[in-house]
Amino acid sequence: MSAPPVVSIHPESPDPARKQIADQIRSAIVENLLMPGDELPSVRRLAIDLGVHFNTVAESYRLLSAEGWLDISHGKGARVLRRTATSLPDDSEREEFRQRIRHLVAEMRGRGMEPLAIRGMLLTSLEGIQ
Numbered sequence: 001m002s003a004p005p006v007v008s009i010h011p012e013s014p015d016p017a018r019k020q021i022a023d024q025i026r027s028a029i030v031e032n033l034l035m036p037g038d039e040l041p042s043v044r045r046l047a048i049d050l051g052v053h054f055n056t057v058a059e060s061y062r063l064l065s066a067e068g069w070l071d072i073s074h075g076k077g078a079r080v081l082r083r084t085a086t087s088l089p090d091d092s093e094r095e096e097f098r099q100r101i102r103h104l105v106a107e108m109r110g111r112g113m114e115p116l117a118i119r120g121m122l123l124t125s126l127e128g129i130q
Contacts, residue, residue: 009050017052021060029069029080031128036082039068041077 047054064070
């Protein structure tokens with residue numbers, strides 16, 4: 001079993017806590033920090049650790065379950081599933097992805113980050129999921 005993911009809430013983020021939790025767990029799975037069969041902390045345990053309401057964590061787990069990342073069952077907690085892509089993204093999904101990346105790059109450029117540093121971060125992120 002892998003170590004539990006380090007999930008944190010960033011109050012300054014425009015994303016709600018439930019999205020931050022789901023995004024971080026999803027990333028940990030994609031980057032093989034969490035492996036199929038690994039058990040996640042209970043909803044209450046993670047809620048206490050993060051200082052959020054347990055419904056916030058429960059919503060995150062339910063979202064990840066609906067996406068096929070987790071198996072959640074009452075009394076048994078949440079386990080990482082072996083997930084295979086069901087279909088390739090269509091043109092509109094690819095365009096949405098491109099726009100999200102474009103906006104993130106523009107935001108970081110606006111904060112003064114150099115293009116070479118952004119490129120390095122993007123490449124490092126890609127290497128983490130291969």
